[in-house]
Amino acid sequence: MNFGTTQPTNQAVLDFVRTTAEVTKPDQIFWIDGSEAEKAYLYDLAVKEGVLMKLNQEKLPGCYYGRSNPNDVARVENLTFICTPRKEEVGPTNNWAAPAEMYAKLNGLLAGCMKGRTLYVIPYLMGPAGSPLTKVGIEITDSIMVVLNMRIMTRAGAVAYKHLGESNDFNRGTHSMLDINPERRYIAHFPHDNVVISLGSNYGGNVLLGKKCLALRIGSFLGRNEGWMAEHMLLLCVESPEGKKNYVAAAFPSACGKTNFAMLIPPAKYAEKGWKITTIGDDIAWMRPGPDGRLYAINPEAGYFGVAPGTNMKSNPNAMISASKDTIFTNVALTEDLDVWWEGKDGPVPAKLTDWKGNPWTPDSKEKAAHPNSRFTAPMGNNPVLAPEANDPHGVPISAIIFGGRRATTMPLIMEAFNWSHGVYIGASMGSEMTAAAVGGLGQVRRDPMAMLPFAGYDMGEYFGHWLEMGKEIANPPMIFNVNWFRKDKDGNFMWPGFGENMRVLKWIVDRCNGAAKAVETAVGRMPVAEEFDIEGLKDFTAETFAECQKIDKEEWKNELLLQNEMFLKLYKTLPKELVFERELLASRLS
Ligand code: SAT
Ligand code: MN
Secondary structure (H helix, E strand, C coil): CCCCCCCCCCHHHHHHHHHHHHHHCCCEEEECCCCHHHHHHHHHHHHHCCCCEECCCCCCCCCEEECCCCCCCCECHHHEEEECCCHHHHCCCCEEECHHHHHHHHHHHHCCCCCCCEEEEEEEEECCCCCCCCEEEEEEECCHHHHHHHHHHCEECHHHHHHHCCCCCCEEEEEECCCCCHHHCEEEEEHHHCEEEEECCCCHHHHCCHHHHHHHHHHHHHHHHHCCEEECEEEEEEECCCCCEEEEEEECCCCCCHHHHHCCCCCHHHHHHCCEEEEEECCCEEEEECCCCCEEEECCCCEEEEECCCCCCCCCHHHHHHCCCCCEEECCEECCCCCEECCCCCCCCCCCEECCCCCEECCCCCCCCCCCCCEEEEEHHHCCCECHHHHCCCCEEEEEEEEECCCCCCCCCEEECCCHHHHHHHHHCCEEECCCCECCCCCCEEECHHHCCCCCCCCHHHHHHHHHHHHHHCCCCCEEEEECCCCECCCCCECCCCHHHHHHHHHHHHHHHCCCCCEEECCCCEEECHHHCCCCCCCCCCHHHHHHHHCCCHHHHHHHHHHHHHHHHHCCCCCCHHHHHHHHHHHHHHC
16 A cells, blocks of 8 residues: 555645745655554554664553653753744743744755655644634654654544645644754744744654644634633543533643643542543643633643653553553663563562663662653543543533642642632742753742743733633633642651542532532632541541641742742733732732
């Protein structure tokens, strides 16, 4: 069979591919159709080319393994640009470049860069086919790794051409690995043109252009213009024993447990009663007001690009099952029988491994066997608790929005915003300790509003304004909450057990949404009535521990307000007044 030869009829797609090929000069063009036969062919080719290795097929059927260049293991925020005619459009938190200059520079790098290579054309959907929220992207790439990952992460192939029809409304994405050199690495967005050009990297967040580039940076820009929201949020469904479904969206910075939370398994006492959690998405939500005045969300993705280290049968059994077949692993370690391993995986530490750089590794080795940002790319269809709604073109009506960061101090386990604008303030002032998902700054608290600092495609102050505007558009807005699973005691130990036990916090949240739980007002927000919050059955967790988790320390909050102000001052030009007033109100409640 001849793979890769079926061209679409859409003239705009043909023109885009032709003009890109004229610049990049590939040896051949391969048109992705998304079929199963094509998949088998591409994996064989990737193995033949030495890009992927076939893993132990008895233990991990359909699974493959790849290593990246050690200089290319995470998103590069300093090399990520938003290119708009006016610099002010991108605000002080984004890197800006003039479109003409950036196009000229990148076209220079693209010239002839695919000589000796294949140019792959990946048509893909962000969102279920037929949804009014769904967007089409065409990604051109010279990386078979990108092709195989995009086939998992998106609905890729003929389905996208069908959805597109003869329209020219699609995101034009161009990716080339070049020579994987940080000196020639650019992740450039042109929101006014709906264009992304990504060069010099082969790492997921930089090169799977549907994900952070289209779904968040370009998406947030389009959302503001078109009256919807593109957010860095997981989506889950909480089903009560009576069968009532509440849908929840939650924003946490990268590598703060979104995937774990999205696939949470309720503790036995909840499961026995009939509480169920199902997953709609683990990273991105696109939301728009529905005809009934509620906010409706879809997950634009079709797979999980999850952090491997720390994932195990205790922290996230559903992720382990999701990544047990038809999955691509990158930068994890390998066992002698070609199984995968990473720090925090179940079972004893193997005596001998090959580490993520390809070197022999033993438990005495100083370095980690798997890179801290090593990943699995798994189809969402593998998730045992996938919600059928994940494929519903209408999306799901959101009852609650949760914000959260990784904070050792200050922030309580759970609180509720007084109203939408207070909730927007809570999201806008979010801070979190940095993780391995981006290069640099590990462990430092940085402000990461709505977990969107690296992903808002326009000025962050105006982005807050869009949130406030949306609040006016939605007759029946979701309630807003803030959580912190990571608060530590004075000995530096996490106080809250987390993982499945987060169900207890979720239960309070949906009870609040359904008018079934009381709350007490504090200076920072509403909190559970201590005696009513369920801690029964938690090991070594007493009423005192809960009080510690919820404690408002005035000194810490004074400091917090000062730190929040750094971000607000940076954004002073466009910061909505409402948020300044919310901050003043908070300060006066605290004094
Ligand atoms: O690498 S990604 O950007 O896709 C993951 C993340 O940082 O959220
Ligand atoms: Mn993410």
